[in-house]
Amino acid sequence: MESTIIKSVGYNAYFGDNHVVKNVNMEIARNKAIAVMGPSGCGKTTFLRGINRMHELIPGATANGQILLDGEDVLEMHPIFVRLKIGMVFQRPNPFPNLSIYDNVIAGYLLNGIKLPKSEKDIIVEKSLTKVALWNEVKDSLVKKGSFLSGGQQQRLCIARAVAMEPEVLLFDEPTSALDPISTSTVEDLFHELKRNYTLIIVTHNMQQAARVSDLTAFFYMGELVEYDDTKVMFTNPKDTRTQNYITGRFS
Amino acid sequence: MTAKKNISSKIKFRIGISGFFKGLVILFAFSCVIPLLFILFYIIQAGASKIKWSFLIHDELSDSAGILHAILGSFEIVIFASLISIPIGILCGIFFSENKGSKFTYWSRLAVDILQGVPSVVVGVIAYAWLVRPFHQPSAIAGSIALAIMMLPIIIRSTEETLNLLPDSLREAGYALGLPFHRVVLKVIVPCGISGILSGVMLSIARVAGETAPLLFTAYGCTFLSNDITKPMETLPHLINKFATQGDPKVLDMAWGAALILLFWVLLLNIFTKLITRKWKVQL
Numbered sequence: 001m002e003s004t005i006i007k008s009v010g011y012n013a014y015f016g017d018n019h020v021v022k023n024v025n026m027e028i029a030r031n032k033a034i035a036v037m038g039p040s041g042c043g044k045t046t047f048l049r050g051i052n053r054m055h056e057l058i059p060g061a062t063a064n065g066q067i068l069l070d071g072e073d074v075l076e077m078h079p080i081f082v083r084l085k086i087g088m089v090f091q092r093p094n095p096f097p098n099l100s101i102y103d104n105v106i107a108g109y110l111l112n113g114i115k116l117p118k119s120e121k122d123i124i125v126e127k128s129l130t131k132v133a134l135w136n137e138v139k140d141s142l143v144k145k146g147s148f149l150s151g152g153q154q155q156r157l158c159i160a161r162a163v164a165m166e167p168e169v170l171l172f173d174e175p176t177s178a179l180d181p182i183s184t185s186t187v188e189d190l191f192h193e194l195k196r197n198y199t200l201i202i203v204t205h206n207m208q209q210a211a212r213v214s215d216l217t218a219f220f221y222m223g224e225l226v227e228y229d230d231t232k233v234m235f236t237n238p239k240d241t242r243t244q245n246y247i248t249g250r251f252s
Numbered sequence: 253m254t255a256k257k258n259i260s261s262k263i264k265f266r267i268g269i270s271g272f273f274k275g276l277v278i279l280f281a282f283s284c285v286i287p288l289l290f291i292l293f294y295i296i297q298a299g300a301s302k303i304k305w306s307f308l309i310h311d312e313l314s315d316s317a318g319i320l321h322a323i324l325g326s327f328e329i330v331i332f333a334s335l336i337s338i339p340i341g342i343l344c345g346i347f348f349s350e351n352k353g354s355k356f357t358y359w360s361r362l363a364v365d366i367l368q369g370v371p372s373v374v375v376g377v378i379a380y381a382w383l384v385r386p387f388h389q390p391s392a393i394a395g396s397i398a399l400a401i402m403m404l405p406i407i408i409r410s411t412e413e414t415l416n417l418l419p420d421s422l423r424e425a426g427y428a429l430g431l432p433f434h435r436v437v438l439k440v441i442v443p444c445g446i447s448g449i450l451s452g453v454m455l456s457i458a459r460v461a462g463e464t465a466p467l468l469f470t471a472y473g474c475t476f477l478s479n480d481i482t483k484p485m486e487t488l489p490h491l492i493n494k495f496a497t498q499g500d501p502k503v504l505d506m507a508w509g510a511a512l513i514l515l516f517w518v519l520l521l522n523i524f525t526k527l528i529t530r531k532w533k534v535q536l
Contacts, residue, residue: 081430083427090421090428096422098444098534108430112429147535158425162429
């Protein structure tokens with residue numbers, strides 16, 4: 001029996017009067033990788049940012065409906081608690097340029113003023129960097145600045161930074177669109193490892209990526225959740241003609 | 253054939269114009285430096301002979317008259333002005349950059365721009381009306397507040413412009429880790445923009461260090477070493493003004509010496525600013 005970790009009930013998101021996410025109902029099971037795909041401007045990123053309340057940071061952005069995290073509505077919770085439970089990785093790698101690699105990993109503790117003994121910090125840093133397959137590459141240069149790394153390494157550092165907070169869910173907003181093909185495949189490999197411990201929601205406009213990394217796929221079109229099913233079913237036997245048109249490349 | 257010839261002669265003409273224009277740009281760029289070189293040359297020539305140890309460690313009343321009281325007074329007044337204006341200025345700059353769209357920001361920013369354009373003598377008169385007249389005596393602190401008002405717009409605008417250059421992704425990285433607003437500002441935004449903020453602060457200090465008008469009727473000036481900020485205090489620009497208008501050639505020489513010291517101070521501040529900006533620059 002799979003347990004639901006996130007359940008979206010009639011979720012709507014707006015930019016001013018612009019209704020960008022329309023009545024989304026969706027259940028996400030624990031320890032699965034969910035790909036969210038759709039053409040540009042279909043509301044997939046907005047929906048993702050709604051899950052950890054990042055959406056409302058944009059002036060004029062509002063939302064209603066419910067997004068339940070373990071049965072608790074994140075729209076009712078304080079955003080800080082939501083974001084501690086739901087980590088996020090962005091489109092462009094954004095390590096803190098003023099912090100070392102080591103400090104970047106524990107940034108969630110460091111910048112929140114949570115004091116940890118050195119030994120515990122060492123463990124968190126090594127564990128998190130190992131999880132993102134970066135430990136061997138950077139273990140000798142932990143004191144260097146995060147911006148010293150290559151783009152792909154920076155993105156894995158950002159994933160490590162999110163993982164270090166031990167969240168339940170990790171959100172990825174087109175995490176490989178700014179990376180080269182080799183870094184992309186490294187990050188994609190990570191998804192298989194990460195979903196043992198976390199639930200992953202990955203926004204991508206790369207269909208092949210969705211097919212490669214996810215267990216389930218959601219297709220958004222014009223702000224609506226058109227179809228949500230097993231990735232295999234979605235790519236071989238989609239029910240909705242819009243999904244069919246999208247995956248056969250009739251529009252993008 | 254003639255068409256081709258036409259084109260090549262046109263191109264030759266353009267190359268000529270281009271060369272002429274380049275020369276013009278270099279000429280004007282150089283002519284900007286000339287006044288500075290003249291000022292430097294003149295002040296060093298006139299003031300260098302005065303710069304002796306005794307000139308720097310005595311006040312005006314001693315037998316070997318010096319300008320120590322003005323140097324220390326200038327330092328003290330500028331330091332107090334900084335203590336007032338730096339926190340307010342930086343916080344205000346942060347506010348402007350974090351609330352770009354709001355009406356309140358628009359009007360406050362306009363107010364800051366206007367404040368920057370207020371003549372320094374007017375600022376001095378205001379400080380006089382607020383702080384000198386009610387207490388019936390000029391005071392160093394009144395001078396500090398006048399200078400602080402002059403520093404504010406420079407610090408605010410440079411802070412705001414520095415922070416506006418930081419990518420939004422940095423703020424988002426902070427928020428996504430569950431940081432509250434004040435921690436995003438203090439732990440992420442400000443450290444990343446620190447070199448720009450500091451250079452604004454240093455430039456504002458360099459700017460007011462030489463201001464005379466706001467001090468004329470606030471800090472006023474005195475002839476001996478004084479550390480009481482509720483009493484009048486001498487400053488370098490005020491001392492130069494006083495000595496230069498007395499008509500005594502000996503005293504005029506002292507004004508040149510003081511001018512050299514002041515110039516040197518401001519120059520050092522500017523060099524220091526450049527160094528800080530380079531050293532603390534965060535590579536984005």
